[in-house]
Amino acid sequence: MPLGSLRPSPLVEQATQHLREQITQGEWPVGTRLPGENALAKTLGVGRSTVREALRALAGAGLVQARQGSGVFVIATAIAEDWPARLRRAAITDVYEVRMMVETQAARMAAQRRTEEDVAALEEALAARARAASQDDAAFVDADIALHAAVVAAAGNPVLTDLFAEFAPALREALIGLVEVLGLRAHDRNPGHDTHAELVAAVRDGDGEAAGAILQAELEQTLAHLHDS
Known part of the structure; x- marks a missing residue:
């Protein structure tokens, strides 16, 4: 499923939703390194700060993890039940x-x-x-x-x-x-x-x-x- 550009608002929520769908639908399996912030921002048509907030939300949901000096990796394809x-x-x-x-x-x-x-x-x-x-x-x-x-x-x-x-x-x-x-x-x-x-x-x-x-x-x-x- 192609990501596609996003509507202007609310950008963080939309970016989070699009990236979450990519992960939960198996486009990025566990262990995959996500594209960098610049690449994601360009693909989604948003700024790097929006991408950064979306990645933080995904990390909070237990789907991704940032590794110092290596990037952001998928660690789960299903949201953990709180x-x-x-x-x-x-x-x-x-x-x-x-x-x-x-x-x-x-x-x-x-x-x-x-x-x-x-x-x-x-x-x-x-x-x-x-x-x-x-x-x-x-x-x-x-x-x-x-x-x-x-x-x-x-x-x-x-x-x-x-x-x-x-x-x-x-x-x-x-x-x-x-x-x-x-x-x-x-x-x-x-x-x-x-x-x-x-x-x-x-x-x-x-x-x-x-x-x-x-x-x-x-x-x-x-x-x-x-x-x-």
């Missing part, structure tokens, strides 16, 4: 299993590393969860997730914090549905309060084994509900 998209497509039970592994270890670390500010944030999150008991299921789930996020944050590892934030949207949707389907708040508007209070106390007291065990038991119970629902 992590949020993968989570949206994954079975919630699979997501929850990973959540259990990540969050249980985070609770142990939180007990070892928590600061006074972390403890204050945990206690406030626990109180906010209790206040949300008088609200609808969505608000209660949001408060519950916020408490768990505070535990992860207390672990003091920004990668863990970011990872939990990626899980949160998928968890929220599944948990709201679970609460509604099983009627988990029909007789107790604040289910799991005592367990969560024990979790906060374990982190506050520096008892990592207790914090991990409490969280493991709670998440295993929820996972069992997810498997049965």
Whole structure:
């Protein structure tokens, strides 16, 4: 497929699209060195800066890689699915299993590393969860997730914090549905309060084994509900 000249605007988007099509349709197989910026600019009828931005976009999509002194090479012919998209497509039970592994270890670390500010944030999150008991299921789930996020944050590892934030949207949707389907708040508007209070106390007291065990038991119970629902 010939590249052809592009319309004036939006040039970067058009250049990126044309080059992406060349790669994904097999015109440039993996390992191929792309033509230089000058050649691509001439073929596409755009400036070198436009080509440079398009190549950066393709690199961000995982299709090409610049090698110092050698040029830009094709490293894949299919765009890698990003992590949020993968989570949206994954079975919630699979997501929850990973959540259990990540969050249980985070609770142990939180007990070892928590600061006074972390403890204050945990206690406030626990109180906010209790206040949300008088609200609808969505608000209660949001408060519950916020408490768990505070535990992860207390672990003091920004990668863990970011990872939990990626899980949160998928968890929220599944948990709201679970609460509604099983009627988990029909007789107790604040289910799991005592367990969560024990979790906060374990982190506050520096008892990592207790914090991990409490969280493991709670998440295993929820996972069992997810498997049965």
